[in-house]
Amino acid sequence: MRTWLMAGAAMGFGLAAGSVQAQGTDSAQLEEIVVTGSRISRPELTSSSPVAVVSNEDIRLSGNVNVEQILNEMPQVVPGLTSTSNNPGNGTASVDLRGLGPQRTLVLVNGRRFVPSSQGGVVDINNIPASLVQRVEVVTGGASAVYGSDAVAGVVNFILRDDFEGAEVNAQYGITQEGDGEDYDVSATLGGNFAEGRGNAVVFANYYKRKAVFQGEREFSAFALQDDEDASGRAILSRGGSSSVLGTRLFGPLTLPNGATSSTGVGFDTAGNPSPFRIPTDLYNFAPVNYLQVPQERWALTGMARYEIAEAAELYVEANFINNQVPQQLAPSPLAEDIQVNLDNPFLSAATRQILATNFDEDGDGIADITVGRRLAELGPRISNDEYNAYRVLSGVRGDLPFGWNYDAYYSYGRVKRENRLENDAALSRIQQALFAVAGPGGTVTCQDPSGGCVPLNIFGAGNISQEAADFIRVGATNSTTIEEQVAAASISGDLFELPAGGLGVALGAEWRKEKSAFTPDEFLASGDVVGFNAGEPTAGSFTVKELFGEVLVPILSDLPFVKDLSFEGGLRYSDYSTVGSVWTYKAGGEWSPTDDIRIRGLYQRAVRAPNVLELFSGPSQDFPAYTDPCDAGQGPAGAVADLCVAQGIPRTQLGIFEQANSQVEARLSGNPDLNEEKSDTYTIGAVLTPTFIDDLSITVDYFNIKVKDAVGQFGGGAGNIVSLCFQSLDINSPFCQAFTRDQSGNIDIVDTPNANNASLKTQGLDIQANYALPLDGFTLLEGDTALRFGFLGTYLFDYKFQSGPGLDEIQCAGFTGSPCPGPGGAVTGTGTPEWKHVLSTTLETGPLSMRVQWRFIGSMKDARISTGTPREDVPVPKVGAVNYFDLGFQFMASENLTFVGGVDNLLDRSPPTLGDAQVQANTDPSLYDVLGRRFFVGVTAKF
Known part of the structure; x- marks a missing residue:
């Protein structure tokens, strides 16, 4: 019998109760499964936590062959990294429940942990092929008492098909209306029973390929947009770009050869002649060569088998291997550094030489100390190729014991090896060596230091870097990351004894887990001798945890007037970490059904998240977040702010003239081995309505309230916040002002942002679900029964608040988009969180045909800067x-x-809104909004 998971046809969103009903004439019949969120089996299939379900059939109807796409359409999910995550991005796809960060969402496969693909503990759900998924169960709210660390925001449990007989081939093809962004998915499944039905084995193979789409291939993303103002001072969006330009920019104010002053600095034509730099006309448009959809190629092989060796003992094994390749592409490397140029350099025109001598050679030694903005286009675009090889093996034994008890014990080992190959970067040391050029014999130009095959470098003018010079300064890098996870767990559950209202159910268990990982960067990356990619130092570490846990389900009353059912549930887990020590997590709640038509439920859960290897042990690395310098002339520094600018090294004569060179600043991130665990409290209360006088109708309303304290984040909430907080303090000795320095041009150089337990997150709102099946008796398009099925799932946010540190302002992010609201992982990336999102689907089922229309709604939002004044x-x-x-x-x-x-x-064919400085990338939020336009897909499944 085919199972329909109470989904409202399209998205497959199940009842918050976790109900499962059988489709067909006997729709009231229940198929017994264990619902995610508890280890205690319940024949009535209810849960005190809100549960949503996505079925394989619904994934097929959506045309999504990567699971993250359909999960990101759920209102409870704030999109994390996806197929459109090019910068930021790391070649993985993640799921982020409630917007609390993907590291706070626990991902399970068949109820067990899956090996993470990053040192931050985040599982790449690209490694779980959609065609192998039987269903996905999503539990929102803390679940650490049941599953341990990381289940702060909730749990996503992928249930795989493990009982298959025969052979099946699936193939699907998709393409956009523009004729690009093609994807291909082919999978084959072969399985069968053996030993007279006591065993079953399944082998699954999958190949998936997705082609790239560039930002230049869509009108909304073809030009980099930025906040600007028109002649009247009205705020507008204008075409902008980077000050690291094709032909080099020297930043102003500068004295020109004719005695005039250029506040914006100078640029250079192809002959190397300088002229005043025009903003925004001369800025470099970096957008077209960036990926809008990153390409991907994946091979996956999965094997599962089970064999009943005795009446109470069934052996089972699972094995997974995935090869996943995802490249990213960015505009050519920007050279935005302090460098030196000798004034007798033969590449310099007379006018350029005079500018350098007048403005940048204060000591008269013939060496100009300059800060340049140069796009190294002659080297080609920056390419980051990520290849993940992941495998996981699991074996265990389970079975039924006397008196209705059952047990399960298993061991799993998973390993991920990531090779990150960077291309077309440049070594700063080689650039500096090649810039010291001198005239050689016969009109040639040579390097003062010819060691290493140095080739002279001419950066003054677009296209003036020779192929030989480009090859000399070009460097690649190969960085490797290895991640290992071991889990050993055992549990037993059943009814301890009978009460008047039913059996008192308990579940007890123990678990041991070890996480270990190491990041080994290339020597260029580790030394920081690169200009196009973020530098990073080695990161290695491990931790172990030993845990004991238990749950109890107590039926209190049943089958009484106004008490059809009254029950209590509780859970307790003790965890001993090698890093943070001992912690306790727990839950308590219950359900009350006054009649068959209504069920009231509520639950409190204390959850924790222990810091991961990356947060604890990461070596210093680079990031380049957006920021605003209060000393910039456009900010009008005055009074105490102006005094602080001067104290930081900007001459008072430059106030009102100084302009920050770039919209991004270098942040230096690092781990902190003294971090403590995060703590969260989750409260949910809701009602499930299943009126007996309306067949196949269910309505659920659940209130949720989640608070995370001692959250791990960047000190001060990130580089941009640190700069802002420094100028709020107006004290050069404050920890925020001490966290950054300025270079000789007055621009902020590096901001130190180590990890700290200094952030908090709060969110509360309502989840509303409704499902209804309407039989259309007498109406038949094709042979068989006909019915309309409706499914609705919506989330309304009352609050989504972020506080980057103790004593700092709490930022309201519900209904806002852009910085300073946090994105996935708590980073300030500006992911939008509308107050209202919903999905409404309607499916007409008539015999062998199902037709579905789905409406996805994303509510309006304001720029988050408005919420901060x-x-x-x-x-x-x-x-x-x-x-x-x-x-x-x-x-x-x-x-x-x-x-x-x-x-x-x-x-x-709805285009995404353009967001200006509130964007995540590509002038919009490409994980939240559809950036490819109208897309078509077709597929076929053949069984043999």
Whole structure:
């Protein structure tokens, strides 16, 4: 019998109760499964935590062959890294429940931990092929008492098909309306029973390929947009870009050969002649060569088997291997550094030589000390190729014991090896060596220091770097990361004894886990002798945890007037970490059903998250977040702010003239082995309505409140916040002012942002779900029964608040997008969190044909800077309107052995809103909004 997971057809979102109903004429029949969120089996399949379910059929109808795409459409999920995550991005895909960070969402496969793909403990859900998934169960809210660390925001449990007989081949193809962004997915499954049905084995193979789409191939992302103002001072969006330009920029103010002053500095033509730099006309448009959709190629092989060796003992094994390759591409390396040039350099024109001598050779030694902005386009675009090889093996034994008890014990080992190959970067040391050029014999130009095959470098003018010079300064890097996870666990559950209202259910268990990882960077990356990619130092470490846990389900009353059912549940887990020591997590709640039509439920959970290897042990690394310098002339520094600018090294004569060179600043991130565990408290209370007088109708409403304290984040909330907090303190000796320095041009050089337990996150809101099946008796398009099925899932946020440190302002992010609101992981990346999101789906099922229309709604949002005091009129896009997407899908069973699927996503070809400085990348938020436009997909499943 086919199982329908109470989904409202399209998205497969199940009842918050976790109910599972059988589709067909006997829709009230229940199929017994264990619902994620508890280890105690419940024949009535209810849960005190909100649970949503996505089925394999719904994944097929959506056309999504990577699971993160369909999960990110759920209102409870704030999109993390996806197929559109190029910068920021790391070649993985993540899921982020409630926007609390992917490291606070625990990912399970068949109820067990899956090996993470990053040192931050985040599982790459690209490693879980959608066609192998039977269903996905999503539990929102803390679940550490049941599953241990990391389940702060909730749990995503992927249930794989493990009982298959026969052979099946799936193939799917998708393409956008523009004729690009193609993806191909082919999988084969072979399985069967053996030993007279006592055993079953399944082998699954999958190949997936996705092609790239560049930002230059969509109108909204073809030019880098920035906040600006028109002649009247009105805030607008304008074409902008980077001050690291094709032909080099020297930053102003500068005295020109004619005696005039250029506040914006100078640029250079192809002949090397200087002219005043024009903003924004001469800025470099870095957007077109960046990926809008990153390409991907994945091979996956999975094997599962089980064999009943005795009546009470079934052996089972799982084995997974995944090869996943995801490149990223950025604009050519920017050279934005302090460098030196000898004034007798033969590449210099007379005018350039005079500018350098007048403005940059104060000691008259014939060496100009300059800060340049130069795009090294002659080296080609920066390419980061990530290849992940992941494997996991698991073996265990489970079985039923007398008196209705059962047990499960297993051991798993997982390992991920990531090779990150960087191309077309440049070594700063080689650049400096090649810039000291002198005239050689016969009109040639040579390096003062010819060692290492040095080739003279001419950076003054676009295209003036020779191929030989480009090859000399070009460097690549190969960085490797190894991650290992071991888990040994055992549990037993059953009814301890009978009470008048039913059996008192308990579950007891123990678990041991070890996480170990090491990052080994290339020597260039580790030394910081690179200009295009972020430098990073080695990171290695490990931790272990030993745990004991227990749950109890106590039926208190049943089958009484106004008490159809009353029960209590509780859970307790003791964890002993080698890093943070002993911690306790627990839960308590219950359910009350006054009648068959309504069930009231509530739950409190204390959850923890121990810091991961990256947070504890990471060596210093680079990041380049956006920031605003209060000393910039456009900010109008005056009074105590101006005094602080002067104290930091900016001459008072430059106040009102000085302009920050770039919109990004270098941040130096590092681990902290003294971190403590994060703590969270989750409260949920809700109602489940299943009116007996309306068949196949269910409505659930759940209130959630989650608070995370001592959250691990960057000191001060990140580089941009540190600069802002420094100028709020107006004290050069404050820890925020001491966290950064300025270079000789007055620009902020490096901001130190080590990890600290100084942040907090709070979110509260309502989840609303409704599912209804309407039989259409007498209406038949094709042979068989006909019905309409409706599914609705919406989330309304009352609050989503972020505090970057004790005593700092708490920022309201519900209904806002952009910095300073946190993105995935708590980083200030500006991911949008609308107050209201929903998915409404309607499916017509008539015999072998299912046709679905889905409406995805993303509510309006304001620029987050408004929530922190920026006047609305100073923001070019103060509000982003609501966005609606409509998708169509169909499934047709031509025979028992042949099924076709197809559809159109983003039917109305809705373009994403442009966000200016509130963007994540590509002038918008590409993980939240659809950036590819209308997309078509077709697929076929053949069974043999």
